[in-house]
Amino acid sequence: MAFxxxxxxxxxxxxxxxxxxxxxxxxxxxxSVLILxxxxxxxxxxxxxxxxxxxxxxxxxxxxxIGPEDRPLFIREYLDEMGVRINWLRVPEAYDLLxxxxxxxxxxxxxxxxxxxxxxxxxxxxxxxxxxxxxNRLLETCKSVYESVxxxxxxxxxxxxxxxxxxxxxxxxxxxxxxxxEKSFHLPKDVVSIxxxxxxxxxxxxxxxxxxxxxxxxxxxxxxxxxxxxxxxHEMSLAMAERCEELGVQFEYCQEVEKILVKKNHVYGVxxxxxxxxxxxxxxxxxxxxxxxxxxxxxxxxxxxMARKYANAMPxxxxxxxxxxxxxxxxxxxxxxxxxxxxxxxxxxTDVFWEQGRKPGGWSNLTTICLNYANPEGVPEGKTSLxxxxxxxxxxxxxxxxxxxxxxKRRIAKEMIEQISGYLGVNLLDHIEEIEIESPMTVCHYxxxxxxxIYGYQHSMDNSVVARLEDVAKETWIKGLVxxxxxxxVGDGMACNINNGKIAAKMIMEMMHEEGK
Numbered sequence: 001m002a003f004x005x006x007x008x009x010x011x012x013x014x015x016x017x018x019x020x021x022x023x024x025x026x027x028x029x030x031x032s033v034l035i036l037x038x039x040x041x042x043x044x045x046x047x048x049x050x051x052x053x054x055x056x057x058x059x060x061x062x063x064x065x066i067g068p069e070d071r072p073l074f075i076r077e078y079l080d081e082m083g084v085r086i087n088w089l090r091v092p093e094a095y096d097l098l099x100x101x102x103x104x105x106x107x108x109x110x111x112x113x114x115x116x117x118x119x120x121x122x123x124x125x126x127x128x129x130x131x132x133x134x135x136n137r138l139l140e141t142c143k144s145v146y147e148s149v150x151x152x153x154x155x156x157x158x159x160x161x162x163x164x165x166x167x168x169x170x171x172x173x174x175x176x177x178x179x180x181x182e183k184s185f186h187l188p189k190d191v192v193s194i195x196x197x198x199x200x201x202x203x204x205x206x207x208x209x210x211x212x213x214x215x216x217x218x219x220x221x222x223x224x225x226x227x228x229x230x231x232x233x234h235e236m237s238l239a240m241a242e243r244c245e246e247l248g249v250q251f252e253y254c255q256e257v258e259k260i261l262v263k264k265n266h267v268y269g270v271x272x273x274x275x276x277x278x279x280x281x282x283x284x285x286x287x288x289x290x291x292x293x294x295x296x297x298x299x300x301x302x303x304x305x306m307a308r309k310y311a312n313a314m315p316x317x318x319x320x321x322x323x324x325x326x327x328x329x330x331x332x333x334x335x336x337x338x339x340x341x342x343x344x345x346x347x348x349x350t351d352v353f354w355e356q357g358r359k360p361g362g363w364s365n366l367t368t369i370c371l372n373y374a375n376p377e378g379v380p381e382g383k384t385s386l387x388x389x390x391x392x393x394x395x396x397x398x399x400x401x402x403x404x405x406x407x408x409k410r411r412i413a414k415e416m417i418e419q420i421s422g423y424l425g426v427n428l429l430d431h432i433e434e435i436e437i438e439s440p441m442t443v444c445h446y447x448x449x450x451x452x453x454i455y456g457y458q459h460s461m462d463n464s465v466v467a468r469l470e471d472v473a474k475e476t477w478i479k480g481l482v483x484x485x486x487x488x489x490v491g492d493g494m495a496c497n498i499n500n501g502k503i504a505a506k507m508i509m510e511m512m513h514e515e516g517k
Contacts, residue, residue, distance in 0.1 A: 005250075007279045008034045009517075010508060011270055013257045014286025016044025016447070017494055018484045020240040021501025022284045024082045026508065027247035034280070035249055036272065038256035043237025044286075044447050045454065046494055051434040054380055056324055057387070058438070060233035061201075061369050062091050062340065064217070065495040067224030074150055075495045078502060084243045087230040091339050091374045094120065094221055097197045098343040098423060104190055107338065108197075110225035120222055128191050138185050138195070139222060144168040145212060146219035153499070169212065176461050177206040177214035193348040200342065200367055201493060203318035203391045203455045205350035210464040220495075228374050233494070256448075260285065260292065260481065262302040267480040271298070281517060284484035284504045288450035289314070297478070307477035315463060317455035317486075318357065318391040319440035323413045326434040327384040331372050334384060334431065335424040339373035342366075343423055357392040360400070361412040366390055368420055383433070388416045394451035397440050405441065413437045449485075455493070456486035482507050 010026050012019045015037030023033045041047060045059045066088055067073035072080065079086065094108045106127055111119045117132070118139045125132035148169040151157070162170050172180050181192050196206050198217050206214065229235040245251055259271040260283055269279035285292055289311035297303045327334060346352065346364045353365040371378055371385035379385045400408055413435075421428045440452030457463060476482065484504040490496040 004278050008032045010282045011280040012284045015042045017046055018497040018501040019286055020244050021498045022484050022504040023244050023249045025502055025505035027249045033249045035251045036255040036257050037253050040253050042241035046233040046237045048232040048234040057232045062226035063495055064220045066227040073224050075498055084239050086236050086239050088227040089230050089375055091226045096338045096341040097194050099348045101347045110222045131191055134187055141168050142215040142219040145215035149216050172211045175211050177209045177211045180211040197342045199350045200391055205354040207351050208460040213459050259298040260296050262297055265479055282480045282508050284482050286485040288487045290450050304477050314457040316394055316453055317458045319394050319452040320391055320454050322387055322389040322438040323416050324387045324436045325432055327431040328433050329431055331370050331384045334426045336370050339370055341368045358396055360396045361415050363390040388420055409437050409439050
């Protein structure tokens with residue numbers, strides 16, 4: 001009995017969030033879809049692990065674009081539309097920013113009051129009197145840009161329509177977050193720092209971060225708050241995988257794709273590492289274009305020269321270094337009082353943090369997440385689940401040998417734990433029951449992502465999403481082949497990857513229509 005069909009409409013390489021999102025959308029449109037996943041679990045990095053009988057979240061800090069059930073944002077709407085049911089828990093606060101050198105210690109909450117003002121504006125005004133109106137004006141601008149981006153995600157618009165109906169987007173699209181914040185809004189430096197705290201979730205300093213991305217991120221988090229899944233990110237992955245199969249998607253695990261087969265500049269299938277040749281006219285690919293064009297296309301003579309140049313010219317985004325801890329005491333006994341804290345042991349400066357990310361360790365800006373405050377049932381009673389994270393650039397780890405790896409990662413992890421211990425006034429090293437250290441090598445080995453990348457390519461002013469929208473057709477160098485992961489158009493996080501899958505499905509449907517299939 002044949003294991004695979006003679007031919008599928010679409011083969012999806014990789015059963016992570018983007019791949020499953022793409023497969024669900026295509027299957028809901030009646031297309032036959034095969035997902036080939038190299039690992040034995042769905043979700044890619046959206047997973048968890050068990051230590052000493054305790055489940056620990058591997059990667060998910062918080063999900064954007066969810067929103068409350070009665071006022072859903074676009075990712076919740078999309079998952080609901082696809083029939084994916086996830087038990088979402090709202091994170092209690094947006095974030096804390098702790099920067100002792102700047103005398104900044106503030107907690108920010110998401111949401112708007114009945115009069116339309118933002119809760120965050122009130123909280124900032126309490127610390128910096130007289131700033132409320134200007135912070136509200138900035139957040140309203142962010143909301144407008146956010147809504148325009150969502151509109152353009154689903155619709156096309158002429159330049160005249162953009163000018164008439166999306167004025168804040170068109171006026172600011174060519175500027176960095178720093179330029180707009182400094183030139184168009186009259187805010188103290190510390191307030192700009194407070195509103196820039198989320199920079200780590202795009203992995204780009206605000207001097208080179210497009211204001212469009214800044215607006216989308218800030219509005220998304222501060223409109224509807226952020227969420228986690230009760231059953232960790234693994235619940236989200238399993239729910240999506242189950243729905244894929246309910247819609248008729250064939251989902252095969254432990255099947256690594258080695259080659260993408262191309263003839264006359266059009267894909268016609270793939271070959272797995274096991275040797276199976278499987279046919280389809282369309283392929284959605286999770287591996288980065290750097291890997292695809294360098295070694296996966298067969299024959300290599302089918303790779304256009306400009307495809308190699310384009311992929312290699314794209315600057316890599318950040319990777320991750322995270323220390324995941326289970327501690328032997330309750331959070332309050334360890335002086336841990338909030339879910340999400342951005343902290344800095346030097347004056348807050350995203351350009352400095354970015355440059356620090358080029359080196360292994362010595363990082364000043366750390367993010368701590370205490371799962372107890374968002375998902376108390378997910379942590380054993382009397383214990384604390386804490387992660388400490390920095391997002392360095394892949395180049396920071398390029399010169400280590402295998403023999404140096406263990407010492408390197410333990411040294412950096414100890415630095416990070418000691419730095420957070422200093423803020424808390426508690427030596428966390430004395431309370432560790434379980435520890436896992438996730439490095440760029442962990443990401444690379446587990447998921448196969450190029451250089452351990454988690455955020456795709458940089459969304460900088462030299463390579464902004466607005467510019468890439470204009471070039472999206474150029475990125476389709478081989479007919480029938482589309483990207484389907486964080487390296488795609490949007491990048492930056494789990495919600496964006498779900499959206500990337502939806503975008504990939506839309507691109508494939510348009511290609512099918514053009515080819516009469």
